[in-house]
Amino acid sequence: MDKKVLLNKERIISVIIGLIMIGILAGFYFYRPGDEEFSREARGVVLETDDRDVQGSGITRFGNQFVEVELKDGKFEGQEVRATNQLVGSLAWDYSFSVGEEIIVGIFENEEGELAGAVALDVYRQNWTFILVACFILLLLLYAGYTGLRALLSFAGSLYVIWNILIPGLLDGLNPLIFSGLVLVILSALIIFLIAGFTKKGISAFVGTISSLFITIGIAVFFGSRLALDGLSVPYVGEVLFAGYMHLNIRDIFFATVVIGASGAAMDIAMDMAATIKEIKLRKPDISFTELAKSGFNVGSAVIGTMTTTLLLAYIGSYMTLFMAFMTREASFVRVMNLRLIVSEILRTLTGSIGIVLVAPITTVFAAWIYTIEIDFSVSSIKNYFFNKKDG
Missing domain, CATH: 2.40.50 (OB fold (Dihydrolipoamide Acetyltransferase, E2P))
Incomplete structure (x- = not known):
């Protein structure tokens, strides 16, 4: 079958499944409890x-x-x-x-x-929220087709894991860094392998993401402790503590939020670099490991340059009104740069940026290595290896 026809069919099927998902979502949305049921x-x-x-x-x-x-x-x-x-x-x-x-x-x-x-x-506000979600689903599926469907499933799965596993676990007092790290490993596997499959590209992106995860945990703990950050400047911490959760380790929860915020951008860069290495290898099958890694570094340097600025703009955008407040009061540069809330965001921004800077070369080197060795990670190959091996 023609590849173009196959892609069009996949896109149509994905849109149909997306419409079904919107219909299910609408069913939950428009459901109204009967007289025998009661909601507060x-x-x-x-x-x-x-x-x-x-x-x-x-x-x-x-x-x-x-x-x-x-x-x-x-x-x-x-x-x-x-x-x-x-x-x-x-x-x-x-x-x-x-x-x-x-x-x-x-x-x-x-x-x-x-x-x-x-x-x-x-x-x-639920009416317009539902419309916004429906627009997101349809546009994603129309543009990306089957890949968009898998991205949508990973998005929904991530929300489920965060709401039903990560947040309840943190409220139960589990070690924030260890527990969050474990959840991020699960989320990374869910997202990456659902999008890329259990392939060389997927494995490379996963290895790069997990490597960056452990590095950012170390950076957040090391510098956060020396900057005397206790996490109490994070928004809504007071509401959590006064709701009966005074036993929580807010400092480590803050460090965990830094790592969680950095993991998304790191995963993005890791997937970009793994996909880049794959495309280069497909275009030039006889390329050596050194040449492949060098090409990846050239692409990675350009990607990193824009991504670090993207992180900066994202965090500054979240606290723009805070900077405006400082300017109206004519606060000194020394005062601003030593304020706990500002230093917390500096830690958040630079930790994520360092993770991005490191995830690109790590993913590039690993992907270049795995694409220049003869290993087949397809499901059929793994099945044949384990079930069709000859004795002796």
């Missing part, structure tokens, strides 16, 4: 607001905003309830509701199971 949260529409108990001016407000809400789903669908929206003066958490907005409310029942009250939690 429900969707509602704001009918009326009461700000008489709210104090303060401008964007900082304190007190209770009361909103009259008509419930749109759940056990009490169609009923109206007066919900309380507590404002504590936090720009990150507070939100003043307006008439007509769809919101999420927490429901209270009395002993007879009747509606007793409600608390306004947040704006209902």
